[in-house]
Amino acid sequence: MTGFSIATVSRALKDHPRISQKAKKKIFETAEQVGYQPSMIARGLREKKSYLIGLIIYDLDNHFHAAVTRRIIEDAQLEGYQVIIRSTLDRPEGVAEAIEDMKKSGVDGIIITATRLKEESVKNLIKEKFPVVQVMRRLEDETGVQIVSDGTYGTHMLVNHLLRSGRRKIAMIGGPEGLSTSKGRYDGYFQAMRENDIAINEKLVLKGTAFSYDTGYRLCKKMLRQGLKPDAIVCADDQIAFGVMQALDEAGIFIPEGIALVGFDDCEMSSHPRIQLTSVKYDINQMSLLAVRSILKQIEGCCIDYKLIKLVPQLVVRRTCGYQTV
Amino acid sequence: MTGFSIATVSRALKDHPRISQKAKKKIFETAEQVGYQPSMIARGLREKKSYLIGLIIYDLDNHFHAAVTRRIIEDAQLEGYQVIIRSTLDRPEGVAEAIEDMKKSGVDGIIITATRLKEESVKNLIKEKFPVVQVMRRLEDETGVQIVSDGTYGTHMLVNHLLRSGRRKIAMIGGPEGLSTSKGRYDGYFQAMRENDIAINEKLVLKGTAFSYDTGYRLCKKMLRQGLKPDAIVCADDQIAFGVMQALDEAGIFIPEGIALVGFDDCEMSSHPRIQLTSVKYDINQMSLLAVRSILKQIEGCCIDYKLIKLVPQLVVRRTCGYQTV
DNA sequence: CTGAAAGCGCTAACAC
DNA sequence: GTGTTAGCGCTTTCAG
Secondary structure: OOOOOHHHHHHHHOOOOOOOHHHHHHHHHHHHHHOOOOOHHHHHHHHOOOOEEEEEEOOOOOHHHHHHHHHHHHHHHHOOOEEEEEEOOOOOOHHHHHHHHHHHOOOOEEEEOOOOOOOHHHHHHHHOOOOEEEEOOOOOOOOOEEEEEOHHHHHHHHHHHHHHOOOOOEEEEEOOOOOHHHHHHHHHHHHHHHHOOOOOOHHHEEEOOOOOHHHHHHHHHHHHHOOOOOOEEEEOOHHHHHHHHHHHHHOOOOOOOOOEEEOOOOOHHHHOOOOOOEEEEOOHHHHHHHHHHHHHHHHHHOOOOOOEEEEOOEEEOOHHHOOOOO | OOOOOHHHHHHHHOOOOOOOHHHHHHHHHHHHHHOOOOOHHHHHHHHOOOOEEEEEEOOOOOHHHHHHHHHHHHHHHHOOOEEEEEEOOOOOOHHHHHHHHHHHOOOOEEEEOOOOOOOHHHHHHHHOOOOEEEEOOOOOOOOOEEEEEOHHHHHHHHHHHHHHOOOOOEEEEEOOOOOHHHHHHHHHHHHHHHHOOOOOOHHHEEEOOOOOHHHHHHHHHHHHHOOOOOOEEEEOOHHHHHHHHHHHHHOOOOOOOOOEEEOOOOOHHHHOOOOOOEEEEOOHHHHHHHHHHHHHHHHHHOOOOOOEEEEOOEEEOOHHHOOOOO
16 A cells, blocks of 8 residues: 555556556656565456466477467467466376366367367367367367368368378378377378279278377388388378488488478478478468467457368478478 | 355365265256356466466477477376467567466466576566476576476587587587577587587587577588588487488488488487488487476465476487497 | 455446 | 455454
8 A cells, every 4th residue: 555545556567547647656656666476366266267278289290280289378478367387198098187187277268289089178178168279189079260271272282282292002190099190191091092093001001090100100110110111101101201201311212312201381391401301381370370369369359250160271292292392 | 056155065066074965966966057156267266377388489380399299288188277379489578478368367477498598588487486487498596496407418418429520620500699509509519529529610509599400401401511521410309400401312412421411309310211310319208297397386385486497308310310330 | 173254466347 | 437345255363
């Protein structure tokens, strides 16, 4: 207290219309001196608003997910929101746990980049009109706000490109089951193959257990060990492709001469001259911005534009797909 | 209310000693049914505790920082704490802003991996006995809890290794000024050179503006453009080294035959057969665990073991340093 | 063992 | 314009 009542102080700090300029000035000065910090937590209790948003991600060790996470944190930060983060590492119960803890912490909304196709916890959240947006991965049903890349289209482009370069025995090392990203990319592969009347060899379609370097390495090694010899490998993401590249390099198979290789997401390292991975990219900044805007709109406007936004990816042709050599 | 008073419910849920088993049972059952979630924010207001810890990082686009961030989030999560995250991108005001916002949000403690040598905001935090731990980067003064890698020792090892391999004109592409990590690595370089009576060519010591791919690429190009021809380049981190590698590759300079190259941090991609970057690694898991334990001890025990822990890095020799070819 | 009541820091409705 | 007051959801004395 600086002579004024506690209410006046609150009004001054919140820029209330009915407040005298001198009072306001004096209060601001003293606040500065004392180093007064309004407690968001008390304000939250009162206003039922915490200025916190929850962000549930898959894994920061994945470069692409890390990049998306960074953008979302930055964008939210610019809007005056703090971000509470949880990573699930795709543990079955991960998302549900994270949601529960975040609700306890009183977040105003939740952005999820770790959704699985069947995720009851997310469905419930949407059902009870809790602000939530799915980014990258989405639920099976077109429910809630979903901002994703068109993985089917992207993979379709990649496979078509390989086919045009004369490849026929195209293998796929995909992502874990139960994810919209994995599914979309498998779909794109099958679709492109079918459209071009290429018989699909089931043995050449491998399911990964994670979007990771290690997955790519192990599955590629396994494929080679089984004596399978595709002339191209499509990977569900760049990190898997890096691992595949290691396995091929170690096996003495030249890329792209022996086997062509393509990824998905277009990470920073993919353009490195020693890697030169053909991939597919889309606008992370836009994705993040749309996500943050949507969550704020839901939080503040209480209105939900139920919608599915598919960002169109763009083919980035580099050496590994062998285009230049054909 | 389930027949019992609000106080009894509170006691039941908190496992109070003086409570009848039947009451407890009944309350738990009804809580389950209603899907009751205790509001951390109300509890926080009352107990002056939020079960939130703040994490201030530099940039998730840096693979190493992303990896450390991941571990810290996981470890905190396991201890029942939620993590509020902010990235500063090394903006001058970044840390101070982040600290202010986090205090407003009522975090119980703050872990910082983005500290600069002179960071008044962090010093103040420590002075007022707010729980805080510095990870990776630290303040100039040995104040507060500091858990870092011994960058001087690590770089010393790297440079010594290059010298033993016969290199003499060793360049350094370092990190931004004002960071303990940058400083430690410069120190290690100078120390090793001096100990071996190698004259230091100031032109071969370049200061980066960030720990990034781009920095390495630009500075290396600049160095080559100036007609400088070192026989080895020491980089302040692996990501810088990746950029340097791109510049050298583009310039048609063989690594390590023409110029040897070493990094720091040992990222996943550094072991890739096409990269094979010699680097220095240390235990991220341990670093994270120590950080989380320390912050919890400070929060819960209210006691601070003021201390500086330097994790000893380990040399990882690969192709780029040219050891095998000597 | 359980209930009533105070209070954490803040905001908003209502007086003055 | 400013002060008073109630109450957000919870924990915790203090009585019973």
